[in-house]
Amino acid sequence: MLAKRAATLDILAGGRFDLGLGLGRADEENQATGVSKHRRGRRADEFLAVLRALWQQDVAEHHGEFHQVPPTRLAPKPVQRPHPPILLGGQAPAALRRAGRLADGWVSGSRQGGVGLRGEDEGRLHAGRDRRYDALFQSQGRQGGRQVRRSFREQGS
Template identity: 45%
Template sequence: MRIALSIPSNNGVRDPLALADLAVLAEELGFDSVWTSEHLTHVSYVHARLGDRPYFHPLATLSHIAAKTSRIRLGTSVLILPFHQPFEIAKYVATLDQFSGGRVTLGVGVGNVPEEFEAMNIPWNRRGAITTESIQVMQALWTEEVASFEGKHWSFSGVRTSPKPVQQPSIPIWVGGNSDAAIRRAARLGTGWHPSAIGPKDFGESRKGAVDILEEHGRDVSTFDFGVRLNLGVGEAVTTEGERKAFVDGNDSQALGRELDAYRAAGATYCILAPASDDTDAVAQTLRNVARDVLPDFPSDHDR
């Protein structure tokens, strides 16, 4: 199981350059990858946590990190696809893959805050269908020299785009979400399933169902990623009720090691550690502690 870092770009850090410094440190310490999250408006629990403090754009943040690093993989945990036009995201992510030398994993999801959809005038009840078609559109644009697609939201033919991604045949796509619909979307279209707010026991049970669905679709489970997100308490951590379903004190290396062992035993191939803090100095020290006390038991390979 590989250990990754969720950059706290969603925690109200005021200095964006400090986020890049954390990514550089994570690379130096041997973390497998760094990930960013997305909300576009401060509503619901985002406003309750941040007020008016920054929540930085996930792809812009990764673009800067790509220029500051050379080996560590870059991912989104997750990009909310119904918020975006898939042609624009396909171009941006393929460009980022080119600039980073093929280091991108695109984690996607349907979104979970109805008020945000209302503010953006996006139909809440169509978010699943939009996400599915967006994935299909991006894959067509990345893999077909002359792309075509026929769907309810997008239909086109004879479309040429460039650049294509460095990674072939396509950029890895992880589908986020804990629902059966998310698992089926991952099995049909993705290279990984990325649930969150789920403890090791529940993850293990859900993974069994995911394996059954993958096998129904003729997928090779051995090449499919199961990436979970584990929230770390750092200092005076502020977390939501959902986040506390997968939470451990980031300064308790023994407790963290036990939780990671439990996820690994349940079949996780990745665990993304998400520090719940805007104190980047404290996060940096937590990363050093994790690298010293925990990472040796979870070796990583940046050439995967």
């Protein structure tokens, strides 16, 4: 459902859609969905793989620990190739590494008030990347999101 909605929004936005995701921090969010917050990182790794498969493959199929997707076609595909940029939020060391490893960028939380990361947190964000980064890429609004994508792509990610 998320892959289809994101593809539709990307089409309606003329290829200017960014998908910002967070794994949730409040216990109430997990209680409402009936899903334990433990292993949410592994669950996120898997659902990101499912999203990418649905956007990029003619027929996607996934059989994982958390998600089962039978052979499925998603149409229409998003305008942006290979897919709309995925921006992940989070402050925990594992969340920052995940954003560095799997996302096209990172989004700060509203609790930070747009303030950048501390040096050790910046290192965690980049720890999952293959290349060394010389600046922090933080999305702050539409302009910031474009900066994140441009900077990550210029670095070869």
